[in-house]
Amino acid sequence: MKRRLPAPELLLCWLALLALLGLTVLGAYQPLGALNTPLALAIAVTKALLVAAVFMELRRGSALTIAFAGAGFFWLGILLWLALADFVTRPNVPKMWLINQPH
């Protein structure tokens, strides 16, 4: 018999994604101080990995497919790493960038 119902892993993945969405919204309202942003990003990465592994079928992908899929994120990592290494480590941000404050 041909299957009309979704595979259990697709259903589980969808439910997990919705649960993570609820969790991230709930987490955003907790006063965690500096941890709010890392929590939101960690949940976003988890959701993205779930979509990539299950919906985009990377879990069954060949090594070549995974290499192609990873290439974009590898170069994105270089972009963010090099650029933010500069911006984050500057001891004093030049005044002209502080657009909030009068100068």
Place this chain on the structure above:
Amino acid sequence: MSDAPLGFQYTDLRQQHDTVQLGMWTFLATEVLFFGGLILAYCVYRGANPSGFAEAARHTRIVIGTTNTAVLLTSSFLVAWAVEAARAGEGKVAGILLWIAVLFGLAFLALKGIEYRLEYDEQLLPGVAFATSSPNAKAVYLFFSFYVVATGLHAVHVAVGIAVLAVIGRQAYRRHYSERYHGPITVAGLYWHFVDVVWIFLFALIYLPGRAS
């Protein structure tokens, strides 16, 4: 079931299928860097103006944003299910699932439109209507500039995805795809899931900051 069109440059359908997959992943890599540049700009300006970005993010509509995230996640699930059905030879089921996913995509755009309208009324759209009395006015302006560009470009991607899914859905319904030939439907699915992934990150960066303070 229709015949399986094999491009002249391929030895068999398997090779054609693998090539099509790699082609889509290559395109998606360029898309990662396309949206990645925007997100880098966001990180730099948020780092320089944390309180202004938190204040601006509180002006976004969390209920619409969360609903839209659920809508896109659900549409992705439907598309993944459709790919599975097409591969099992259930073309009609796949076509119907894709059309339901199209409806979810349209719902996403409709909600986004309502959101833009509300922001227009609140004068939060730089370049169109923007006015605020906040001491962080410039940071709020920067945040909403990112908001408009990022969500606007994303909405264009959603619109393209809707068109692609509608065409592929029609072909699937007409039993164009089979156990042996289903490259186009998997590739359309990859694109749709990618648009979903972009939104997952935009949601975390746009709607969530500043909620606890």
